[in-house]
Amino acid sequence: MFKSIRLSFIPALxxxxxxxxxxxxAAPVIGQPAPDFTAxxxxxxxxxxxxxxxxxxxxxxxxxxxxxxxxxxxxxxMQALQNYAKEKGAIWLSITSSAPGKQGHVSAKxxxxxxxxxxxxxxxxxxxxxxxxxxxxxxxxxxxxFLIAADGRLSYMGAIDDKPTTxxxxxxxxxxxxxxxxxxxxxxxPVETPSTASYGCGIxx
Amino acid sequence: xxxxxxxAVAGIxxxxxxxxxxxxSTAKTELTTISLASNVSTIGxxxxxxxxxxxxxQPGWHTYWQNPGDSGMAPSIDWVMPPGFSxxxxxxxxxxxxxxxxxxxxxxxxQAYLLVPVTPSRIQGNNAxxxxxxxxLVCKDICIPESATVDITLPVAERSIExxxxxxxxxxLAKLPKTVETPIxxxxxxxxxxxxxxxxxxxxxxxxxxxxxxxxxxxISNSATPQITQENGSLTVSVKRGSLAPLxxxxxxxxxxxxxxxxxxxxxxxxxxxxxxxxxxxxAHPQSATDTDxxxxxxxxxxxxxxxxxxxMPCVLPVLALKTLALxxxxxxxxxxxxxxxxxxxxxxxxxxxxxxxxxxGLQTGGEAVGWGYQMQSPLFVLFLAYLMxxxxxxxxxxxxxxxxxxxxxxxxxxxENSAGSLATGILATxxxxxxxxxxxxxxxxxxxxxxxLQALAIFLALSFGLALPYLLISIIPALIAxxxxxxxxxxxxxxxxxxxxxxxxxxxxxxxxxxxxPNGLLAGLLGCILLAFTIWLYPRLERLSTPxxxxxxxxxxxxxxxxFTWVSKTxxxxxxxxxxxxxxxxxxxxxLRTQGVPVFVNAxxxxxITCKYNERAALDSSEVKARMKEQNIAYLKADWTQRDxxxxxxxxxxxxxxxxxxxxxxxxxxxxxxxxxxxxKKVLQTxxxx
Numbered sequence: 001m002f003k004s005i006r007l008s009f010i011p012a013l014x015x016x017x018x019x020x021x022x023x024x025x026a027a028p029v030i031g032q033p034a035p036d037f038t039a040x041x042x043x044x045x046x047x048x049x050x051x052x053x054x055x056x057x058x059x060x061x062x063x064x065x066x067x068x069x070x071x072x073x074x075x076x077x078m079q080a081l082q083n084y085a086k087e088k089g090a091i092w093l094s095i096t097s098s099a100p101g102k103q104g105h106v107s108a109k110x111x112x113x114x115x116x117x118x119x120x121x122x123x124x125x126x127x128x129x130x131x132x133x134x135x136x137x138x139x140x141x142x143x144x145x146f147l148i149a150a151d152g153r154l155s156y157m158g159a160i161d162d163k164p165t166t167x168x169x170x171x172x173x174x175x176x177x178x179x180x181x182x183x184x185x186x187x188x189x190p191v192e193t194p195s196t197a198s199y200g201c202g203i204x205x
Numbered sequence: 206x207x208x209x210x211x212x213a214v215a216g217i218x219x220x221x222x223x224x225x226x227x228x229x230s231t232a233k234t235e236l237t238t239i240s241l242a243s244n245v246s247t248i249g250x251x252x253x254x255x256x257x258x259x260x261x262x263q264p265g266w267h268t269y270w271q272n273p274g275d276s277g278m279a280p281s282i283d284w285v286m287p288p289g290f291s292x293x294x295x296x297x298x299x300x301x302x303x304x305x306x307x308x309x310x311x312x313x314x315x316q317a318y319l320l321v322p323v324t325p326s327r328i329q330g331n332n333a334x335x336x337x338x339x340x341x342l343v344c345k346d347i348c349i350p351e352s353a354t355v356d357i358t359l360p361v362a363e364r365s366i367e368x369x370x371x372x373x374x375x376x377x378l379a380k381l382p383k384t385v386e387t388p389i390x391x392x393x394x395x396x397x398x399x400x401x402x403x404x405x406x407x408x409x410x411x412x413x414x415x416x417x418x419x420x421x422x423x424x425i426s427n428s429a430t431p432q433i434t435q436e437n438g439s440l441t442v443s444v445k446r447g448s449l450a451p452l453x454x455x456x457x458x459x460x461x462x463x464x465x466x467x468x469x470x471x472x473x474x475x476x477x478x479x480x481x482x483x484x485x486x487x488x489a490h491p492q493s494a495t496d497t498d499x500x501x502x503x504x505x506x507x508x509x510x511x512x513x514x515x516x517x518m519p520c521v522l523p524v525l526a527l528k529t530l531a532l533x534x535x536x537x538x539x540x541x542x543x544x545x546x547x548x549x550x551x552x553x554x555x556x557x558x559x560x561x562x563x564x565x566x567g568l569q570t571g572g573e574a575v576g577w578g579y580q581m582q583s584p585l586f587v588l589f590l591a592y593l594m595x596x597x598x599x600x601x602x603x604x605x606x607x608x609x610x611x612x613x614x615x616x617x618x619x620x621x622e623n624s625a626g627s628l629a630t631g632i633l634a635t636x637x638x639x640x641x642x643x644x645x646x647x648x649x650x651x652x653x654x655x656x657x658x659l660q661a662l663a664i665f666l667a668l669s670f671g672l673a674l675p676y677l678l679i680s681i682i683p684a685l686i687a688x689x690x691x692x693x694x695x696x697x698x699x700x701x702x703x704x705x706x707x708x709x710x711x712x713x714x715x716x717x718x719x720x721x722x723x724p725n726g727l728l729a730g731l732l733g734c735i736l737l738a739f740t741i742w743l744y745p746r747l748e749r750l751s752t753p754x755x756x757x758x759x760x761x762x763x764x765x766x767x768x769x770f771t772w773v774s775k776t777x778x779x780x781x782x783x784x785x786x787x788x789x790x791x792x793x794x795x796x797x798l799r800t801q802g803v804p805v806f807v808n809a810x811x812x813x814x815i816t817c818k819y820n821e822r823a824a825l826d827s828s829e830v831k832a833r834m835k836e837q838n839i840a841y842l843k844a845d846w847t848q849r850d851x852x853x854x855x856x857x858x859x860x861x862x863x864x865x866x867x868x869x870x871x872x873x874x875x876x877x878x879x880x881x882x883x884x885x886x887k888k889v890l891q892t893x894x895x896x
Contacts, residue, residue, distance in 0.1 A: 031802025031873055067342075067350045068278075103347045138448070140275045140308055153838070157448065164278060166342070166350040190840060194801050195449050197423040201348045202276035202308045 028137050028146065030194045034154040035136050039095075041124035042108040047093065054150050056090040056185055058178065060122070061097060061134065063104030063142035064114050066201035067166040072143065075168035078160075079120045081178060086123065088186055094122035097134030102204035104142065105129060131205040141200030147181045147191075156181035158196030232353035236263045236343045241335070241355040242370040249365030250328050256292075257374045258282065258319040258339055258355070266343045267314045270300035272422045274310035278342040278350070280319055285336040289327035296320040298380035299418060299460060299472050305346075309427035311418060317341075318377045325361075334358040382458050382472035390480040393451035398425050399443040400477055402459060404435075407473060412461040414440060415470055421455035423447035450800045453479045501660060504649045505667045511646030512671020518641035520594070520710045521672070523601060523703035524634045528627075529679055530696060532686055540683060547680025549624040551673040553631020558669025559662065561635065566658045581640065581813040582849045584721045584773045588730055590640050591714035592766075595734045597637065598707035601700050605741045631673065637707075638672060640714060640813065654863035718773070720812035720847055726773050733769035740766055790844035792852060795871075798840050802873040806834065806893070809844040809857060809867035816882060817866040824884040833893050 028035055034057075038048040049057065060078070063069055072078040082092045096111065098104035106114065111125045128134055137146060137157075147156035161174035181191045231240040238261040245254040260268060260280075269277040284292045298318055300311040319339070340352040385407075391400035404412060414433055419425050429445035455477055460470040516525050528550065532543060581587060599605060646668065653664035679685045711734070719727035740762040747755050788794065790807060798805050808825060810817035824830060834841055844853045846865050857867055860879065868880035870892050878892055 029802060065347065067348060135307075149838075151838070165281075165340070166278065167340075188835070190798070190801075190803060190838075197447075197449060199278065200276060201344070202305055202310070204346065205306045 028154050028157055030154055030157065032154060033152045034146070034148040037133055037136060039126045039128065039133055041093075041126050042111045043124070044108070045124065047124050047126065049148070050152070052091050052148075053152055056085075056088070056150055056182065057148040058085055058090055058092045058182070059137065059146040059148070060092065060094050061139045061142050061144040061203060062094050063096065063098055063201060063204065064106070064118075065103050066142045068200040069142050071166050071168050072160065072171070073118050073120065075171055076119075077168075077171050078143075079118065081160075081176070082120060082122050084179065085182060086121070088182065090182065091124075092122040093124050093126055094120070095126045095128055095133060095139075097128040097131045097139065098204040099131060100129055103201075104204055131203075134203055134205065139203055141198045142203055143200050144198040144203070145178050147178060147185070149185050155185055155191050156194050157198075159198045159200075162196070164199030230355050230357045232355050234351045234353050236266050236349060237261065237268075237341070237351055237353075239339060239353050239355055241337055241357045242374065243357060243359060243368055244371040244374040245359065245365045246368035247364075247366040248325060248328075248333055248359050248361045250361065250363055251325060252365045253322055253324050254365060255374055255378065256321045256323055256335060256337070256357070257370070257377065258321075258337060260313075260317040260319070260341065262313075262315055262317070262343060264315070266345045267303055267310075267312045268317045268341050268343050270297050270311040270313070270418070271295065272311055272418075272420055273342075274303075274312075274422070274427050275308040277310050277312065277344060277348070280317070280339060280341040282319065282321065282340075283338040284321075285338075286323075287329070287333045287335075289325060289329060290333060290335075291324050291326065293322040293324070296322070296378075296381055298377050299382065299416075299458060299470070302416070302418075307428060311427075320374070320377055320381075328361050331361055332358055333361055380472070382474040384474045385476070388454070388476040388478040391451075391477040392480050393446060396446050397443050398446055398451065398477075399441065402440040402442065402475070404438050404440055407461065407471075409461055409463045409471065411464040412471075413464065414442070414459060415462045416460040417442070417444070418458040418460070418472075419447075419455070420458065420474075421452060423449040424451055424455045425457075450797075451479055501656075504652045504664055507649035508646070508653070508664045508667035509671035509674070511649055512668045513674055515638050515641060515646070515668075515672050516675050518638070519706035520637045520641040521634055523597070523706055524630065524637060525676060526703055527601075527700060528630055528634075528676060530689065530699070532679060532689065543680050543686070545624055546627040547677045549627035550631040550634075550680075551670070551677045553628040553633075554635050554673040555631075555666060555669040557632040557635040558665055558672070561639070562662050562665030565654070566661050569654065581717070581811070582721075582847065584718055584726060585770055587640075587714055587718045587721065587813070588733065588770060588773050590636075591711045591718065591730055592733060592737060593636060594707050594711035594714060595737060597633070598704040598711060599738060599741060601704035601707060603697075603701060604738070605744075634672065635669065637710075640710065641815070650864065717813045717847070722773055729769040729772040733766060736762075736766045736769075787841045787843040790842040790853070790856075792856065795842065798842075799871060799874075804837060804839045804873050804893075805842060805871040806839050807842045807844060807867070807869045807871070809846060809853060809865050809869075811845065811865050812847040814846075814865045820866055820868070820882075820884040824886045824889045827886050829886060830889050830893070833890055837893065839893065 034049065036049045038046060041047050060082075064073070069078075082094075085092050094115070096104055096106055098106075106127070108125075108127060111127060114120075115122070115125060126133065133139075137144075139146075143160050145156065145158065145160050146154065149155045156177065158177060160178055161171070161176045163170035163174040177193055177196055180193065184191045230242065231238065233239075240259050240261075241256060242259065243254060243256050245252075248254060262268060269279055271279045273279055280295065280297075282292075282295060286292060297320070300313055303310040303312050303314075323335075325333075334356060335358070336354060336356045338352060338354040340350065342348055342350050387406070389400050389402065391398055393399075402414070417425070417431055419427070424447050425444040426447045431442050431444040433443075434441045457475050457477055458472050459475060460472045462470050515521050532546075649664055649668065653661040656664070679689075715727060715730045715734075718730045722729075740759075743762065744759060747758050750758060787808070790809075795805060795807070808817075808821070810821065833839075844850075844856065844867075846853050846857075857863060857865070860867060860869070866882055868882075868884065870878045870880065872878070880888065880892055
């Protein structure tokens with residue numbers, strides 16, 4: 001059984017190896033500087049993480065068709081969180097790493113239209129169809145959340161909240177890890193729960 | 206329809222309601238057919254039984270195990286059961302590893318079985334109906350959440366009857382892992398989780414590990430390949446860590462193929478417990494910024510030096526000054542007598558010093574978490590010292606005069622030989638020296654307490670000798686006596702002046718008491734001092750009473766003065782206080798911050814530790830250091846040792862220290878750095894510089 005795992009692990013190994021060549025740090029670690037990246041957003045602008053130094057940055061992996069993502073968008077939870085974060089001066093990047101032909105893959109126009117229809121206002125929508133950014137951060141699910149402090153250190157990674165279900169009714173009784181981490185950073189306190197296991201659909205690389 | 210037909214239809218429908226087998230025990234969703242079955246066709250009173258939900262999935266689709274892995278969702282069931290029945294948790298047989306791209310899930314293609322144990326504790330009626338609303342996630346390349354409600358009604362009787370599904374359910378139950386009771390220790394260091402499985406406990410002939418299934422997600426990486434080595438009947442497994450910090454305990458299923466029975470894989474459920482080694486990672490050999498390894502000879506020397514310096518501390522100086530000045534009166538006296546007095550004083554100091562040391566060492570050998578300053582952790586002792594200082598101060602102020610046989614602190618106008626007095630003064634000097642600490646004392650004494658008893662005693666004796674040395678020298682060398690100012694009226698004024706350092710020491714001790722026991726304790730101490738002063742004022746006026754009356758009154762007054770002690774011992778010991786930026790130290794907190802990669806600065810201090818206060822003032826509480834700590838997100842932990850705290854004592858001991866202060870800086874993911882006991886702003890900033 002392990003032999004078969006090794007074989008199918010090779011493509012993953014190869015891409016991880018290639019990524020490690022392109023970036024100084026191949027895996028995100030809490031407390032360490034978050035892996036730097038440069039990407040193009042749905043408005044055609046170039047976004048670079050190191051240019052955001054001095055501001056808190058939140059990364060959200062999205063697949064608008066995944067039932068877990070829909071739970072947070074149809075209830076308005078994700079949009080409210082985005083607005084709250086932006087009010088506090090944070091930058092919100094909504095990232096789609098679905099490969100062409102797979103669920104969740106969108107063009108720039110589609111991404112903008114969907115966001116508009118959902119009343120979602122992230123700072124930028126990043127299209128990562130080759131999955132490089134997703135693999136750089138070891139993003140596994142949609143949603144998968146990362147919080148980067150103003151000094152560039154990774155302060156939170158994992159699930160959006162503690163109820164790993166597809167039911168919107170679970171949102172109000174759930175503990176929102178992202179909001180907690182954001183509030184802690186703003187208050188200058190250490191984040192109580194910096195790392196959780198994320199939940200959601202697998203990212204369709 | 207004719208009326209008879211209507212009645213017939215109604216009758217059939219009614220019959221359907223009461224028929225035990227016609228409940229909706231099967232439901233169909235878009236991708237799944239779900240059915241509910243039981244291993245009993247009749248429930249026996251008081252007998253546990255199993256209910257099983259069978260999910261039959263469309264080809265190509267899969268659903269999940271209790272730990273779905275990198276993505277997905279575990280199934281859940283909302284039960285509606287009659288009162289007296291309770292359902293246990295969902296038991297799922299060992300899943301497959303499902304690989305999608307680089308993600309690993311644990312789940313089932315085609316068929317999934319959810320087994321739930323039911324316990325009847327109290328039964329009413331003849332039938333029991335169970336309704337299960339199940340929620341599960343079905344995925345192929347995309348995921349669809351599904352749910353359905355299925356019911357079953359079973360008759361209840363004295364004894365249970367097996368159902369036709371019993372063998373099928375039994376087959377699934379047989380796949381469940383055998384729980385291994387004894388936890389297995391595991392280590393989580395440098396990015397891997399490592400543990401040993403004792404193969405002999407499995408009861409298999411020739412086992413090979415074929416699969417690892419973590420029940421708690423992300424402690425180990427789902428996609429990493431474990432490294433396995435087999436040696437002497439023990440299997441060592443090393444897996445890459447997952448994204449979560451290692452838990453004190455987590456569950457793991459291990460599947461073994463028994464080569465003597467190749468067909469099936471046998472599963473065992475292990476509990477893995479985080480190993481806490483004798484010297485856990487945060488306390489690994491620190492890279493010391495100062496040489497704490499002083500040799501024994503150096504420690505002796507430092508102790509003598511410390512003892513000498515103690516003489517100028519506000520606690521001891523008055524005693525020494527007055528004793529020395531008394532010598533100038535005797536400068537006409539014979540040198541031999543003066544020398545004898547000097548020896549008596551030295552003896553007094555060294556004997557009481559040895560006694561104190563013996564008590565400390567004895568307590569330590571007896572297992573008490575003793576360190577230098579141990580005595581200061583007791584509010585009772587602090588109050589006692591405050592009383593002592595106050596009493597000495599009152600004597601110097603002239604409030605009372607001690608009988609000469611006890612040895613006045615310097616107000617002896619007689620030329621009589623007074624060795625007993627000198628001895629007593631020596632003991633007094635040691636007592637008043639205890640709350641004061643001096644430079645060089647701390648390293649020597651701290652080192653002493655780590656040594657075997659005899660060597661420790663030697664260092665304390667050296668300290669006492671240093672304390673007695675100035676007076677001894679003066680008593681030996683006549684030239685020094687000649688240097689002393691000539692006696693005169695100014696001596697009375699000087700004596701009264703020296704009362705004030707004693708009062709200041711008493712005030713400081715009361716402040717320490719306040720830190721330990723709060724405002725109530727402080728009040729007790731203050732009232733106690735007032736009562737002492739009152740007793741001293743009242744006593745001479747009691748001379749008019751008869752002797753028994755006088756003694757009784759004295760005893761009553763003394764009892765009054767002792768009341769604050771009971772008060773102080775009853776007041777709640779306050780929790781350690783910390784400044785705005787500091788957090789309370791605990792070993793768990795330190796460990797937690799270290800695993801998160803947060804840099805940590807630990808300040809072990811105490812209210813009665815003067816060196817600590819100086820360091821805080823001069824370096825740690827300075828704006829530059831505070832700013833640097835904020836900038837680098839350094840967590841500042843204060844370990845307040847003002848009160849007895851075995852955990853802090855243990856922490857100090859892990860660095861080979863027995864007292865405060867102790868300053869340790871932990872850079873993220875690196876070995877701790879020890880700072881010197883005397884801090885400068887520059888040194889602290891320099892140490893914090895390079896993460």
